[in-house]
Amino acid sequence: MVADEKATDEALRERETGRLEAFSDGVFAIAITLLILQINVPLHSTHLFHDILLSWPSFLAYVLSFSVILIMWVNHHTIFRLITRIDRRFLMINGILLMLITFLNYPTAVLADYLTTSHAGIALRLYDGTFIVISLTFNLLWRYASYDGRLLGPEVEPVTVAAITRAYRLGPLVYTVSFIVAFVSVPLSLAINIGLAIYFAVYGL
Amino acid sequence: MVADEKATDEALRERETGRLEAFSDGVFAIAITLLILQINVPLHSTHLFHDILLSWPSFLAYVLSFSVILIMWVNHHTIFRLITRIDRRFLMINGILLMLITFLNYPTAVLADYLTTSHAGIALRLYDGTFIVISLTFNLLWRYASYDGRLLGPEVEPVTVAAITRAYRLGPLVYTVSFIVAFVSVPLSLAINIGLAIYFAVYGL
Amino acid sequence: MVADEKATDEALRERETGRLEAFSDGVFAIAITLLILQINVPLHSTHLFHDILLSWPSFLAYVLSFSVILIMWVNHHTIFRLITRIDRRFLMINGILLMLITFLNYPTAVLADYLTTSHAGIALRLYDGTFIVISLTFNLLWRYASYDGRLLGPEVEPVTVAAITRAYRLGPLVYTVSFIVAFVSVPLSLAINIGLAIYFAVYGL
């Protein structure tokens, strides 16, 4: 199997990154669309308008997660635009990233269901905790690809690499802050999450 | 981060619109297909044929939303056929549009569940209200892209731009009419919705 | 809007069919995959193995619908391989076809839930009725595209067109037979459905 392994690895290194990017895009598109299934229609409601308004945590969680996944998709594309080849380790890290982004559906649903209960803090920490792991994985993916120009095209400037590395450092930090704040104040932690989504959407990562 | 921002923006401006269009198409295709999950199978029915017939509001809401999303996909493609580059703001407006189109699953399910109840008016106004916001976002997307030919190819004729601008103006108007009519008569508002879907399908927007 | 209409129609006629085919493929892929959500996991089962075996109608309905959608995808591709342009009417008929194929999830779920009840006949007729409508729509799509070579490439031989037209005629007929048989004998109608799926898979339509 050693020979096979080597042949496969060689081939992987050479093949264009296009198919992996298309597959990743597919997972992003499905994960972002499945978020809508987490908003439950009120059952046998006798005050429909009121009950729809009461679902605001579901709407908020939907808009928040949709926005952040979209931003992450743009960032993911930024990485793929700069790399020109992939290897098995990159494939693995990218796979873990896709797994986590799909997983985001779960903390989103928990947040929607428990935001107005006494368990809001736990729900928010699960949500922010997931983002901490996702942003760390993004850093790993980028650092692995860019270290010593490993998977990058020859035309990529060191200054571009340095700027992206610097920008990506921000994610784990801010979500850790929001995670910690959720122990003290749920509304403040929620506000940080909303603010971050708007900031990233407007200014980019 | 300013340097990074500029580099990223520059790159965004240059890259072809192809990948964004493919991603948007993916979201359209998933959002339109998920609609089927909103039709519930009768549970432990003792009069299956009768109970399936009683599900007609689900079937109607399914056909209606499927048709309108398909029409919006055609319109979305019309815009993308005319533009030759994208920037961050266009990316954001397009993201909001995708979020709203995916969201349409929710008002569709509410409409299906409450069309034959005394809350039909609320369900219809939620449904039409979503369409008002969607058609306004479509207008924003198109106006942002076409203003002063910002993102359009040089070969696009001003007369084409003007015709599309004129046609897009119709959407928010007719859905506002249907929204208001739903306060007075549910069947009439529903009829307007069905008529609009058929009109747009046959004649285009 | 007449000018816009004409410009749009012209453009539609000219643009390659690639994007419509990719979008259709996406809907096919999602509709076929969503079928799995209709198989319910036994809840709090105390005889898990037994309860899984009891789910055989769900497994059968899954395999049957998955097979038929896959066969329809191959047929859909056959049509798209022969056409070189699309127009608005073709777009509409194709949209109705996609709507029906996505809809198939519903009769599949009904069949799974009621196959072992006294309502099996109704479930089967709903299932076969859907196939009758789908195969009629397939015929419409093909006849519209091929009539007088309307949307076909110039290299397509009349003999190929005639052979496909002949083959497509079969679908509505056989599903009507199965539909009628379901009034008399559920097992026989089911056997016809299974036999048809195997026949089409092995020999093609």
Add this chain to the structure above:
Amino acid sequence: MVADEKATDEALRERETGRLEAFSDGVFAIAITLLILQINVPLHSTHLFHDILLSWPSFLAYVLSFSVILIMWVNHHTIFRLITRIDRRFLMINGILLMLITFLNYPTAVLADYLTTSHAGIALRLYDGTFIVISLTFNLLWRYASYDGRLLGPEVEPVTVAAITRAYRLGPLVYTVSFIVAFVSVPLSLAINIGLAIYFAVYGL
């Protein structure tokens, strides 16, 4: 229909494998993403953190199935990279493979629900049994494509073919072992499953 059959077969043989690969990728991407829907949010929990921790079998099943489907996607791509044409039989075997990979959602959900019950052994055998059938189908797909170089490009070396054939032989064997071990020890069988996923991810099949 014989003439049609022949024409269709000829055409199938000639058309590039690209569209089938894209369709397969779509099914892979959707099947892998739908896994998240199997993790249920605790309902009206009064000890949310505790209840989330109690969901560990769902998380484990999610990570395990996501990893294995991703590995299978890589393997699927390896096959498609080496073949240059497809025929009807290949299309059928590939269809059965996609059906089984989508089906994996069901045993994953059963495993998640019953891993901590006395029915864990049955759930694990259903899970491993599905993998046995999937890996046998993978072997069939590869052997059919590679036998006498039937569908392979002329540049593919016999040594590469032999290495892949040897590697693919492993799958059915190890999952049969895990299947049998599940009769004796659930934790050991589970450990084998986890170990296999890690091994395949790190070293490739």
